[in-house]
Amino acid sequence: MKFWERLASVDRRVLYLLLSLSVALPLVLKLRSRVRISDPVRQAYEAVDKLPAGSVIMISIDYDPSSAPEVQPMLIALLHHAFRNKLKVIVTGQLPLGLPLAEIALTQAAPQHGMVYGKDYVNLGYRPGYTALIVGIGREIRDYFNTDYKGVPIDSFEFMRSVHTYRDIGLLVDLAHGATADAWVQYAGGRYNVPIIIGCTGVNAPGMYAYLRAHQIKGIIGGLQGASEYEALVEKPGSATLGMPAQSAAHGLIILLLIVGNVGYIVSRRKAKK
Amino acid sequence: MLLNIIGTWVAATLTIGILSFLYKDNPLYKAAEHIYVGTSAGFAIIYSWAFDVYPMLVEKFNTNIAAHNHIEAWILLIPAALGVMLLSRSNLTLPALAALSLLMLIFRQFSWILVVLAVMCIAMFIPTLVNPRIEWVSRWPIAFTVGIGSGLGIAAAIQGYLLPQISDTLRPLVNVNNIVVFVGCITTLFYFYFSREHKGALGVVSRVGIVFIMVAFGASFGYTVMSRISLLIGRFYFLFHDWLPIIR
Numbered sequence: 001m002k003f004w005e006r007l008a009s010v011d012r013r014v015l016y017l018l019l020s021l022s023v024a025l026p027l028v029l030k031l032r033s034r035v036r037i038s039d040p041v042r043q044a045y046e047a048v049d050k051l052p053a054g055s056v057i058m059i060s061i062d063y064d065p066s067s068a069p070e071v072q073p074m075l076i077a078l079l080h081h082a083f084r085n086k087l088k089v090i091v092t093g094q095l096p097l098g099l100p101l102a103e104i105a106l107t108q109a110a111p112q113h114g115m116v117y118g119k120d121y122v123n124l125g126y127r128p129g130y131t132a133l134i135v136g137i138g139r140e141i142r143d144y145f146n147t148d149y150k151g152v153p154i155d156s157f158e159f160m161r162s163v164h165t166y167r168d169i170g171l172l173v174d175l176a177h178g179a180t181a182d183a184w185v186q187y188a189g190g191r192y193n194v195p196i197i198i199g200c201t202g203v204n205a206p207g208m209y210a211y212l213r214a215h216q217i218k219g220i221i222g223g224l225q226g227a228s229e230y231e232a233l234v235e236k237p238g239s240a241t242l243g244m245p246a247q248s249a250a251h252g253l254i255i256l257l258l259i260v261g262n263v264g265y266i267v268s269r270r271k272a273k274k
Numbered sequence: 275m276l277l278n279i280i281g282t283w284v285a286a287t288l289t290i291g292i293l294s295f296l297y298k299d300n301p302l303y304k305a306a307e308h309i310y311v312g313t314s315a316g317f318a319i320i321y322s323w324a325f326d327v328y329p330m331l332v333e334k335f336n337t338n339i340a341a342h343n344h345i346e347a348w349i350l351l352i353p354a355a356l357g358v359m360l361l362s363r364s365n366l367t368l369p370a371l372a373a374l375s376l377l378m379l380i381f382r383q384f385s386w387i388l389v390v391l392a393v394m395c396i397a398m399f400i401p402t403l404v405n406p407r408i409e410w411v412s413r414w415p416i417a418f419t420v421g422i423g424s425g426l427g428i429a430a431a432i433q434g435y436l437l438p439q440i441s442d443t444l445r446p447l448v449n450v451n452n453i454v455v456f457v458g459c460i461t462t463l464f465y466f467y468f469s470r471e472h473k474g475a476l477g478v479v480s481r482v483g484i485v486f487i488m489v490a491f492g493a494s495f496g497y498t499v500m501s502r503i504s505l506l507i508g509r510f511y512f513l514f515h516d517w518l519p520i521i522r
Contacts, residue, residue, distance in 0.1 A: 016296045023506050027514055030521060069508020070501060096321050128326050131426050182435075187426070190434020202501030206494045214442035216434070223497060224504040242521070243507040250503045 002271075004264040015257065022249040031245035040212055041229040044197040044219025047171055048078065053086035055170035056163055060184065061091060061098035067177035067201050068101055073227040073240035074199040075105045075175055081234045083113035088159045089121035090169070092145065094133075094180045096126045099149060118157045125149025130180075134187040138166050166192040171218075175199040185211050199226065286517040289509050323377045335387040350387060356415035358394045363412035365402055371395040458486040 051057065059078065063071045082089050091102045102123060115121055124145040127133055133144050141164060147153050154160040162168060172194045174184045181198045188194045197219040198208050205222030212220055221230050224247055227240035291306035331350055338347035361367050371392055378388055402408050443459050445452040464476060465483030472480045514520040 013297060019506075020510075023503065023510050024514075027507070027510055028520055066505075069511065070504045096325055097317075126325060128330070131430070132422070135426065183430075186430040186434030190430055190438070202497040202499075202504065203494075205497050206490070210439060214438045216438050223500050224507065225500065239508075239511055239515075243504065243511060246507050246510070247500065247503055250506070251500070254499060 004267045004271075007260060007264045008268060018253060019250060022253045023246045026245040026249050027242065030242065032241070033245045033248055035228055035232040035241065035244070037229050037233060038226070040209075040220035040222065041226050041233070042219070043212075044199070044221050045081070045230060045233045047195060047197050047218035048081050048087070048173075049085065051085065051087055051170045054088065056088045056090060056159065056168060057082050057171045057173060058090045058092065058169045059102075059173045059175065060180070061093035061102045061175055062095055062180035063101070063175055063177035063201070064095050064097035065101065069239070069243070070201045070224050070227060071175050071177060071199060072101055072105065073224070073238050074221050074230055075102070076109055076238055077227065077230040077234050077236055077240075078173060078175075078199070079105055079109035080112070080236045081230075083109060083115050083120070084234070086120075087170070090124060090160075090163070091121065092124040093126045094130060099123075099126055118152075119159070122154065122157050122160060123149045124154070131183055131187055134183055135191065138188065138192045140164055166194040169194065172196045173199065176204060177201045178204070181208060185216050189216050197221070199230075282516050286513060289513060293509070319373060319377070323381070327374075327377075328381070328383065331387060331391075332383060332385045336385055339386075347387075351390060354387065354391050355394060356418060358391065358398055359411045360415040361395070361412075362398050362402075363409045365399075365409075367395045367399040367402075371399075457482070462486050 048057065059075070061075070079089065091106065093099055093102060106117075106121065106123065109115075110117070110121060117123075125148065127144050129136065129144060136143050142154065145154060148157075154163075166172070166188060172184065172188060174181050174196065176184075176198065177200065181200050181204060185196060185198070189196050196217045198211070198217055199221035200208060200223075202223030202225075205220060205226070208217065208220045208222065211217045221227060224240050224243055228244045231238050231241050287302075288306045288309065291302040292310075294300055295303040331354060335347050335350050338344070338350075358367065358370070361370050374388060374392060374395070378384065398408075398411070443455060445455065447453050447456055461479050461483035463483070465472075465480040465487065467476070467480070470476060511521075515522070
């Protein structure tokens, strides 16, 4: 069998093994790569950074464990940033499975900054309603969230007493793995002009650039790369920073396989013609 | 602590089980797959009860009855009835009745509205014994949902998407970015103009349009690859960080 033909018939399991090694080795060896901050992430960072202390930031957890490797590091980095700047954080979500992830991140970030539940942040939890809920918060948040996720009335938290509509929220952050990002931009941003930043999976990120260019959102944190950039900006390297060398190695391998595969195909076709 | 360790080991076993499919189908993969399906179904039932039925129907009904707001309490029957009608689409009224009764027993919740709901399920099931083709009833709640969705969606699409995007596309052609956006927008629109055959000038313009579309697809696919690799990194990170303390 000729070299190129042999290359074209490599068992797919060999490719899986190569890809697994390209991901596992950089993680095990704890390789680090230089993080270059992109404009959309810097803009997102600046949108949070310029809020005065005491401002309210609302984070919607619209992802579940299937997207957590990409989006969870964004949440942790954002919480560090918000708590460091003494912002009041409201966490909510459009997916019930996102709630435990929010709790994990809050219990990880809040104690490091001495933040107290109810005084500095609340977790309102999940309520069904989706677009009706997004529009409804523009009228009165209590129509949907009169209690937090434990059933405690939100008016028992001091800073929540002055939060009624989007006008009382300095910045809305949507961390999403689906169409909820579009819904927040179109329903909350379009109707109530709420400043929004989007943190999303790589799959969703290209669609968000149109909103950024049209100034409908303030910034984008896209995929694991975006998360690692945000971690670098807040100087809290985490799983995204650790994952980026593995990401680069896997991309390099995929590019190499694409080139080899195409060269093999072209050479084989030319030989067949002769 | 012990529960955490058990949980981590279970998660690691299931992760390896699912990944083992890459080599070939095997009993560990099958077990992991079935556990996933079963857990998802169980979660969906509890989720519907805990986040939808209980707080939005049972709790609201009970609170209003306790406050003697009988109209506000019994008006909840309208959305509940629409929900029961929707179940007729796949003859799910009896399973729904069974699930409802089970949840009432498990969570020890009693409410008259649930009793009425159960009666509705039976009332909806009985006609199917005579004529099984009763699924047309489900069109009413679907029409209701579509109406609400359209009402909310049309306004949002125009106000929050179409107008801002059109207004942003109409920029002065004073720099390369704006020219690229202008050319990309016009040529892509021409590519989707099917009233005339794509020949001559229209053919050239639409071919330029397809180049822009392909670039967009490429960018999207690149991001998708990054996303999928990130998920693999996430699983490996879990295995090496939480399960085997190789990286700390």
